[in-house]
Amino acid sequence: MSDNNFFVHTTSILDDRVSVGEGTKIWHFCHVSEGVTIGKNCSLGQNVFIGKNVKIGNGVKIQNNVSVYEGVEIGDDVFIGPSVVFTNIINPRAFIDRKTEFVKTMIEEGASIGANTTIICGNKIGKHALIGAGSVITKTVNNFELWFGNPAIKKGTVDKEGNILTI
Known part of the structure; x- marks a missing residue:
């Protein structure tokens, strides 16, 4: 259409x-x-x-x-790579209805999330943060931070354009 x-x-x-x-x-x-x-x-x-x-x-x-999924909010100018996974329940069970327990996840302005990354609910990805491909985000990522790995950890900082400043 x-x-x-x-x-x-x-x-x-x-x-x-x-x-x-x-x-x-x-x-x-x-x-x-x-x-x-x-x-x-x-x-x-x-x-x-x-x-x-x-x-x-x-x-x-x-x-x-x-x-x-419901509970995720995405700010302006965000890039989400292929096959990124978002969650919205901390402790899912097939036999328990937890639709009233969705946990908010916020992806802020200008953030980039690499392919095949998993974002565990309840975390925030800060403005212009850069997440490397294949990462598992289990904690909040601050503005302009570079994170990667499993579990992902802070590896450095980036500028607004995604250029690595420190590592």
């Missing part, structure tokens, strides 16, 4: 009460759940799932095969 304001591929599904900003592109096989807000000039790659009531800022790029 094409609109004067944004593009949605015909294989994608947008539930009720979804707000999509001008210039945004939603590619193949995406599902955007009810109550979601997506800002202007965003790109959702193939096979992206956005859970209920998620808020996504302007200029966000979410690469292929990412699920952004």
Whole structure:
């Protein structure tokens, strides 16, 4: 489906009460759940799932095969690499309904998260922080910090453009 304001591929599904900003592109096989807000000039790659009531800022790029679950909030100009994993429950059990226990995760303006990273819920990724591919984030990352590893630890600092300043 094409609109004067944004593009949605015909294989994608947008539930009720979804707000999509001008210039945004939603590619193949995406599902955007009810109550979601997506800002202007965003790109959702193939096979992206956005859970209920998620808020996504302007200029966000979410690469292929990412699920952004309820409880996650994404600021402006964030990059999320392919196959990044977000969680929203600390102690999941299949036999216990914990939908009232979602833990908030915030990805702040300008942060970049490398491919195949896992973000454990309840943490914040600060402004312009850079997370290396394959990392497991178990703690809050401050503004302009460089983290990588499993579990990820602070390895240095970066500038707004992502250039490494210290390591």
